[in-house]
Amino acid sequence: AQKITQTQPGMFVQEKEAVTLDCTYDTSDPSYGLFWYKQPSSGEMIFLIYQGSYDQQNATEGRYSLNFQKARKSANLVISASQLGDSAMYFCAMRLPVEYGNKLVFGAGTILRVKS
């Protein structure tokens, strides 16, 4: 069964420092996609970064990078130079195959608080 696990309910980071949010996944399908979304208290789910299972290089988007370790089935999000506006809930998600409607399965989320 496809599953996403985020083991950190909450994290604190000092402003301007880097932080890693953990995500492990479980799937038997060789083709899958992994996503990270940010959800501020306003509610909007903001797409951050995507990694395909066949991608050879780790994805990067500005201050966000995804540390993809396929053998370990982990897809950790690294945020560099944290800003106060990074305080939010962060969800790791895995896309299921097309026959499942491109469904996203989400982890439980990690609340990140950036301290000044």
Place this chain on the structure above:
Amino acid sequence: DTEVTQTPKHLVMGMTNKKSLKCEQHMGHRAMYWYKQKAKKPPELMFVYSYEKLSINESVPSRFSPECPNSSLLNLHLHALQPEDSALYLCASSQTLAGGYIQYFGAGTRLSVL
């Protein structure tokens, strides 16, 4: 532009009311989704539309009725809801159902059922 617009932002309704949630995107996406999110929980998929046809219904109670009148618009009709249906309802869209396409979400409608 990756904007998905949801209206209203907030909705309070009684258990006997009929209301509708609206979702609109102008990115040319042909797949649209409804998710339900309870407080402090991850979103859960409710419905998937592909090319204006219902593709997936995740065993959602019939008091929730989706509609996709055209490729840009997705509605969720609500009738005889229960207090436990109070949640954040998120709409999303993607290019198609094919793998690799990003699902972009709207800001959601916060629904309270009294």
